[in-house]
Amino acid sequence: MKIEEEIRQKPFKDVYTKAMVNLLYTHSYLVSRQSRLFKPYGLSPEQYNVLRILRGKHPDPTTVSSIQDRMLNKMSNASRLVEKLKQKGMVERKECAEDRRQVDITITDKGLETLSRLENEVKLFNKDSIQLSEEEANQLNGLLDKLRG
Amino acid sequence: MKIEEEIRQKPFKDVYTKAMVNLLYTHSYLVSRQSRLFKPYGLSPEQYNVLRILRGKHPDPTTVSSIQDRMLNKMSNASRLVEKLKQKGMVERKECAEDRRQVDITITDKGLETLSRLENEVKLFNKDSIQLSEEEANQLNGLLDKLRG
DNA sequence: CTGTAATAAATGTATATACATTAAATACAA
DNA sequence: TTGTATTTAATGTATATACATTTATTACAG
Numbered sequence: 067m068k069i070e071e072e073i074r075q076k077p078f079k080d081v082y083t084k085a086m087v088n089l090l091y092t093h094s095y096l097v098s099r100q101s102r103l104f105k106p107y108g109l110s111p112e113q114y115n116v117l118r119i120l121r122g123k124h125p126d127p128t129t130v131s132s133i134q135d136r137m138l139n140k141m142s143n144a145s146r147l148v149e150k151l152k153q154k155g156m157v158e159r160k161e162c163a164e165d166r167r168q169v170d171i172t173i174t175d176k177g178l179e180t181l182s183r184l185e186n187e188v189k190l191f192n193k194d195s196i197q198l199s200e201e202e203a204n205q206l207n208g209l210l211d212k213l214r215g
Numbered sequence: 216m217k218i219e220e221e222i223r224q225k226p227f228k229d230v231y232t233k234a235m236v237n238l239l240y241t242h243s244y245l246v247s248r249q250s251r252l253f254k255p256y257g258l259s260p261e262q263y264n265v266l267r268i269l270r271g272k273h274p275d276p277t278t279v280s281s282i283q284d285r286m287l288n289k290m291s292n293a294s295r296l297v298e299k300l301k302q303k304g305m306v307e308r309k310e311c312a313e314d315r316r317q318v319d320i321t322i323t324d325k326g327l328e329t330l331s332r333l334e335n336e337v338k339l340f341n342k343d344s345i346q347l348s349e350e351e352a353n354q355l356n357g358l359l360d361k362l363r364g
Numbered sequence: 365c366t367g368t369a370a371t372a373a374a375t376g377t378a379t380a381t382a383c384a385t386t387a388a389a390t391a392c393a394a
Numbered sequence: 395t396t397g398t399a400t401t402t403a404a405t406g407t408a409t410a411t412a413c414a415t416t417t418a419t420t421a422c423a424g
């Protein structure tokens with residue numbers, strides 16, 4: 067459905083304002099769905115993302131600041147997200163030997179199992195949530211990459 | 216920059232997962248910028264959006280549920296956002312005569328003035344934040360509308 | 365070496381999202 | 395008309411974002 071109908075608004079005067087609103091609205095649509103997907107696993111979308119970052123380095127650890135760097139939301143708070151995951155037994159934390167300011171985070175077996183149980187479901191979910199052909203999805207990726215300048 | 220570089224990740228195996236991550240990342244990029252834009256005016260991005268909804272109906276009032284309906288984030292909480300705007304003197308609240316369950320919200324002169332001071336700046340901001348040609352921005356809007364099914 | 369700057373992580377606070385529950389008013393079927 | 399269901403708004407709680415500040419450690423200029 068066109069964005070103007072979805073939020074019951076009169077047509078936008080300029081295409082950039084419309085694109086901004088459209089991006090915000092589409093994001094909300096996707097994240098609401100994601101929350102429902104992850105809920106049965108006791109994870110939020112951001113916690114899931116942190117687990118994926120950690121799996122990418124496993125069995126090597128990742129420092130908190132390196133997690134922050136790779137997070138989708140740069141303004142988020144890796145320190146607190148890691149704490150939540152630790153409470154769930156999905157990550158381990160230990161002081162970094164070479165630089166005692168840093169903290170090494172490693173994903174646990176439980177974390178890896180949770181990711182693996184989610185893997186297929188997430189893949190289907192992503193395809194199902196994005197009602198585009200592969201070619202259109204590629205186009206979208208190109209436009210988003212360009213958009214950010 | 217390509218999304219894989221921005222979050223230092225290996226290439227995505229499927230285009231839908233890449234599009235999902237790209238949308239989440241681009242949203243975060245835009246909202247972080249928006250927060251900085253609105254901050255000097257004492258508004259959050261969502262509060263600004265609610266003010267715009269109210270201006271669309273002004274001088275008629277809008278009920279809380281109608282605001283909720285038009286919000287970009289359907290899971291948000293119009294009731295609490297209205298309360299914040301009321302504390303800033305930008306909206307008025309009064310019981311609806313025909314249906315006493317409902318509450319009529321009206322934007323105040325102060326709210327209208329704030330929007331009007333922001334108008335040009337926001338327009339420039341949107342164009343500046345979305346580094347696309349008009350044609351590309353139209354394409355993006357089409358893809359986002361289609362994506363949501 | 366010493367002191368200052370820079371860096372890493374944690375923490376504090378305000379706002380917002382996600383979702384469940386409650387309270388009041390209204391609609392509507394029996 | 396009465397009782398049940400529905401609707402509207404408010405509220406409670408957990409999580410996350412945005413940003414400032416603090417604390418500990420390391421880097422590095424003098």
